[in-house]
Amino acid sequence: MAGVESWGEESRVKPTVKIAASVSVIALVLVACGSRVVPLSQGQLLPGQTVVPTVGPSGTLGPSTGPSVGGPAAGPSAAATVPPGIVNAACKAKSSPAPGVTATTIKLGLVAALTGPLPGQFDSAVEASDSFFHAVNDAGGICGRKVQLLIRDDNGNGQTDKEVATKLVTEDHIFAFVGSVSAPDDSGIAQVSKQYKVPDIGFPLSWARAENPYAYGAPGQLQRKxxxxxxxxxxxxxxxxxxxxxxxxxxxxxxxxxxxxxxxxxxxxxxxxxxxxxxxxxxxxxxxxxxxxxxxxxxxxxxxxxxxxxxxxxxxxxxxxxxxxxxxxxxxxxxxxxxxxxxxxxxxxxxxxxxxxxxxxxxPQVPLERLTDTPQSQWTPGTFELQRYINALNRYHPNHHPPGSFGAPGWGEAGLFATAAAKCGDALTRACLFNQLNTMGPYSANGFIVPTTPSDHHIYTxxxxxxxxxxxxxxxxxxxxxxxxxxxxxxxxxxxxxxxxxxxxxxxxxxxxxxxxxxxxxx
Missing domain, CATH: 3.40.50.2300 (Response regulator)
Structure with missing residues (x-):
């Protein structure tokens, strides 16, 4: 093919269009790293400060770096739908003895490196998880309970990571961590999760967190061996x-x-x-x-x-x-x-x-190019889930950062939690959530990301x-x-x-x- 001089080309390919430079894609990193993109709050966040709670008006997590993205029906006015099996209008929640769970709300925590040595690396993940729960709330909630997502910045520092995670558990009384992603050091949340037996559904980037028995990932988790x-x-x-x-x-x-x-x-x-x-x-x-x-x-x-x-x-x-x-x-x-x-x-x-x-x-995810390159009549279930993610992102964070690879896991992690929690119905407890996660079959966010079985705690294959x-x-x-x-x-x-x-x-x-x-x- 013309223009390919250095490396070989595969013989069977499908043409694509270029993603606009202004619609960048945040990297999903298998190592502790970071690309230099616009920080989520231009350095104004303090360690432990709440960014945007999901309950309440949707906020902007940072300056827009480009227009809304997506294929057919995408854009700020596009309807944001919820994956099937999560919202059940017939389910009526009761009060619960579980921390962070009432008859009307589920309180969750998300810890991310929003400032620090890797500014902007994880903004798309935060926006993806937040957008997912906004869509769930607008559709009626999980067994009628609205999700409140408390977002904290750890500056990419392991000690701060532990401090803010501890406060989320002991002072804010969250039910679970969902969507957390941080580097260079996210070992603090692992220590807190293990100490208090709090579910942690996120993207681990340290061995301490990846090997925490209470941690689950989408798509999967890294392992040493x-x-x-x-x-x-x-x-x-x-x-x-x-x-x-x-x-x-x-x-x-x-x-x-x-x-x-x-x-x-x-x-x-x-x-x-x-x-x-x-x-x-x-x-x-x-x-x-x-x-x-x-x-x-x-x-x-x-x-x-x-x-x-x-x-x-x-x-x-x-x-x-x-x-x-x-x-x-x-x-x-x-x-x-x-x-x-x-x-x-x-x-x-x-x-x-x-x-x-x-x-x-x-x-390990359906690429964004599918939305513009493939006729909708040829979309797979994973492409429709990609569209659902982009529609929600455009609706709830119209000035969003570039959607990308960290965004896909962020969407998948929120979906994994919601799927397991919905199966608990009105009896949502941590024991029930762990049981659902540990007995669930392969999870793929409806084909958007590579299927992995949560209880295996293994990376995708x-x-x-x-x-x-x-x-x-x-x-x-x-x-x-x-x-x-x-x-x-x-x-x-x-x-x-x-x-x-x-x-x-x-x-x-x-x-x-x-x-x-x-x-x-x-x-």
Whole structure:
């Protein structure tokens, strides 16, 4: 395809339109990271301050960065509907002994890094969860109870995270945490959730929170030892492009990023029975500004004469852009460049000066492009749920921040809570909520995100893939709709494997094992 010089293209694709630069997409990060976007309240929030309670008039969480987005019927006046199975007009709530639950309200808490070192990274998640509950309230509530969502800022600080989470439980008497997402350190909420046995349905970005038995995620949760065998689309992409060598980059500040990178290596070696050469490993820093030296080193280690090269990363978006620019400037053209979906952002295209052309991004959500590229007659259930999310966002937060990958989990987490709570009916207690979460089958927000079973506490094992083509995100779509039950769009399926066990049993396949062992528990 014209304009794709550096990285290969898949043979069966569907055309797309470019997401306007003003309608950016916040990154969903598998590591503690952040992209530099407009902060939610321009730094005016104080630690522990409430932002916008869901009960009452909808407020603006920050300055608008673009127009309303979406496809048919989207816009500020579009109707905001609620997914089926949540609102039951026949259900009449009674008073409850559960904290935060009355005959008329359910009080929830959300803790996010709205200011601090990663300003603006999580605004879309907060707006998504808040919009979901606004729509539920307008439709009649959960068994007639209106949701009150108390939003707190932790400045991305672990101690503040613990302090505001503690106050939400001990002073505000919330029923559960829903939609919380913070970095670099969200371990505080994990400590509070465990101490008080409070449900925490959110997106964990630390091991302490991911491994909290009272925590649940959508889509799933990261784990230290398990990863999908086709991690980050690698199984599909490596086979498609006959990859023989891989280089991998990670963030040295984040143990999650480091272990995810090791997990990628282990999964890829397991896919290929040890035939893949790991030609270069590169830790990098969030504040590193010059990737030239990294690329020069990679060029020395990864010789194209030894076969096609793939570059995978577990870095955040700004680092991925710097890497892409350095590879272009140094004339290093891997066959595949595939960051995680932290880079599903227009800035990955607009700020990269063409250097990200051809890059692949595997994703666990239906992409926004579906709303404008696909006739409504061909929409899947997940596309209709995407439209429901965008309609609610435009209605309740007309000056919203760019909707994006953190927004999808934020919507899904709110939906997961509401689905479980609705099944408890008028007898909503924490015990009932835990029971519903622990006995629920795969949850996918009606196909919008990859299905995962809440009680498994595992990360998702399927995705779909987009590629940057001619300055646009284009969905690579084999059109076989072969995804798992409840998520047919996510055709790139995988299975969970214990990557640490494989790595420790095949140490000769991996470089720098002496350093790796310091973080591994199975060697």
């Amino acid at each position: 398990t990863i999908g065998l086709n991690a980050n689309g690698s199984g599909y992409l490596d086979k498609l492009h006959n990859i023989k060598q891989i280089a991998i980059f990670w963030l040295k500040e984040s143990e999650v990023s480091i272990l995810e990178a090791y997990g990628f290596e282990s999964a890829i070696e397991q896919q290929t029975n040890g035939a893949m050469k790991i030609c270069h490993e590169q830790p990098s820093g969030v504040l590193d500004s010059n990737y030239t030296n990294y690329v020069v080193a990679m060029k020395g280690d990864c010789d194209p004469r030894n076969g096609n090269i793939a570059v995978y990363t577990t870095m955040e978006n700004n680092s991925n852009i710097k890497l892409a620019k350095a590879m272009r400037d140094q004339g290093f053209q891997p066959t595949v460049f595939a960051p995680t979906f932290s880079s599903y952002l227009p800035s990955f295209i607009t700020d990269a000066g063409g250097s990200t052309e051809g890059a692949y991004i595997p994703m 399927a995705d779909l893939i987009v590629q940057v083509r001619n300055g646009k995100f284009v969905e690579i779509q084999p059109n076989n709709r072969s995804g798992p039950p409840g998520g047919p769009d996510f055709w790139d399926k995988s299975v969970l494997v214990d990557w640490q066990k494989y790595m420790c049993a095949h140490q000769n396949q991996f470089p720098n094992m002496s350093a790796k062992k310091a973080l591994l528990t199975e060697c």
